[in-house]
Amino acid sequence: MTQIITALSDVSDRYKAMFVDLWGCVHDGVQALPDAVAALQAYRQSGGTVVLVTNSPKPRAGVRDQLGIFGVPDDAWDSIASSGDSARSAMYRGIVGNKVWFMGEEERDAGFFEPIRVVEDPVEITRVPLDEAEGIVCCGPFDATADPSVNRPEFLYAKQKGLKLLCANPDIVVDRGEVREWCAGALAQLYTEMGGESLYFGKPHPPIYDLARRRLAELGKMVPDSQILAIGDGIGTDIAGAMGENLDSLFITGGLAARETRTSEQPDPGALEQYLGDQQMSPSYAIGFLR
Known part of the structure; x- marks a missing residue:
């Protein structure tokens, strides 16, 4: 109780x-x-x-x-x-490959790709367009106010290629002051529902x-x-x-x-x-x- x-x-x-x-x-x-x-x-x-x-x-x-x-x-x-940090460690161990398609806001999420010290012999990560990617790194939506379904076309293509999606934030939504915003967890959830494989490193x-x-x-x-x-x-x-x-x-x-x-x-x-x-x-x- x-x-x-x-x-x-x-x-x-x-x-x-x-x-x-x-x-x-x-x-x-x-x-x-x-x-x-x-x-x-x-x-x-x-x-x-x-x-x-x-x-x-x-x-x-x-x-x-x-x-x-x-x-x-x-x-x-x-x-x-x-x-x-948990997701970055996994990325630099190569969990989604060397060439990744990035989802997120450039200015806010740029630190995700900074060099990491805690991983011995980290792989080299290169950001590429989706059609060249070996995996997806998702820190969040491109537009936090847009419904995650706008990403269905890209996710369908990624699923067909067999790409794994690394989710750096399992939250579905957050409230920024009085405004509710979508998070990376909503995108990972959608990708999984479409038959793709999502990898999580935050709570829970x-x-x-x-x-x-x-x-x-x-x-x-x-x-x-x-x-x-x-x-x-x-x-x-x-x-x-x-x-x-x-x-x-x-x-x-x-x-x-x-x-x-x-x-x-x-x-x-x-x-x-x-x-x-x-x-x-x-x-x-x-x-x-x-x-």
């Missing part, structure tokens, strides 16, 4: 580390959420460790820079594990959790899974991933599922129970917003 709590401090002393989602929890894609920042600062001051675990296709350095732009202070977190899939645990180890923190709390607003990513990893989880209902859970300040208990039942998910805790 999911317990509705009023503040992170209600349960934080049970955990030595937290894997915290960013978008919808710590910021809204435009600016930091002050109550969430304060809650994480207080947790760290009490001795806890915060690893930001994000499905952003950006490398860790790019996520850090973005946090500064949004106004998330450095003392609210300890390390970052991004879907981008295991590679990003392995990376998050390595980030803890880099900090000298050997924390058992029983003392890690995963926090997020994505029922199919953050919560599903936590359950798959056997981690306790805190569901932020005021993000992507605000309407379904009737969240103003806190979720409506009946609506929350109905939603979780429909999704067949059982997070340990729920709260309207991280605070």
Whole structure:
């Protein structure tokens, strides 16, 4: 049974580390959420460790820079594990070949192709047109407001060629302020539905959790899974991933599922129970917003 709590401090002393989602929890894609920042600062001051675990296709350095732009202070977190870093490692190991067709926004996603240090003898990656590609690297749609179905012609061709699609962000949608946008996960989902093969490296899939645990180890923190709390607003990513990893989880209902859970300040208990039942998910805790 999911317990509705009023503040992170209600349960934080049970955990030595937290894997915290960013978008919808710590910021809204435009600016930091002050109550969430304060809650994480207080947790760290009490001795806890915060690893930001994000499905952003950006490398860790790019996520850090973005946090500064949004106004998330450095003392609210300890390390970052991004879907981008996990996917980049796979790309430079040659999982989709040497010649790739890139999907994403040039300026925003350029960092994905920066050299990588953690892969020994990385393959050389060349971006090419689709008809020359050995695989697809998808950081997101070309237009985040356009329905993913606009990519059907390219995906049909790619499927016929047998190309694998590397998905650098398994999220389906995000809310940038008040605007809902499509993510790479929606494109990968469409490609799979059309009979193509999509490869995932962010939440809810295991590679990003392995990376998050390595980030803890880099900090000298050997924390058992029983003392890690995963926090997020994505029922199919953050919560599903936590359950798959056997981690306790805190569901932020005021993000992507605000309407379904009737969240103003806190979720409506009946609506929350109905939603979780429909999704067949059982997070340990729920709260309207991280605070």
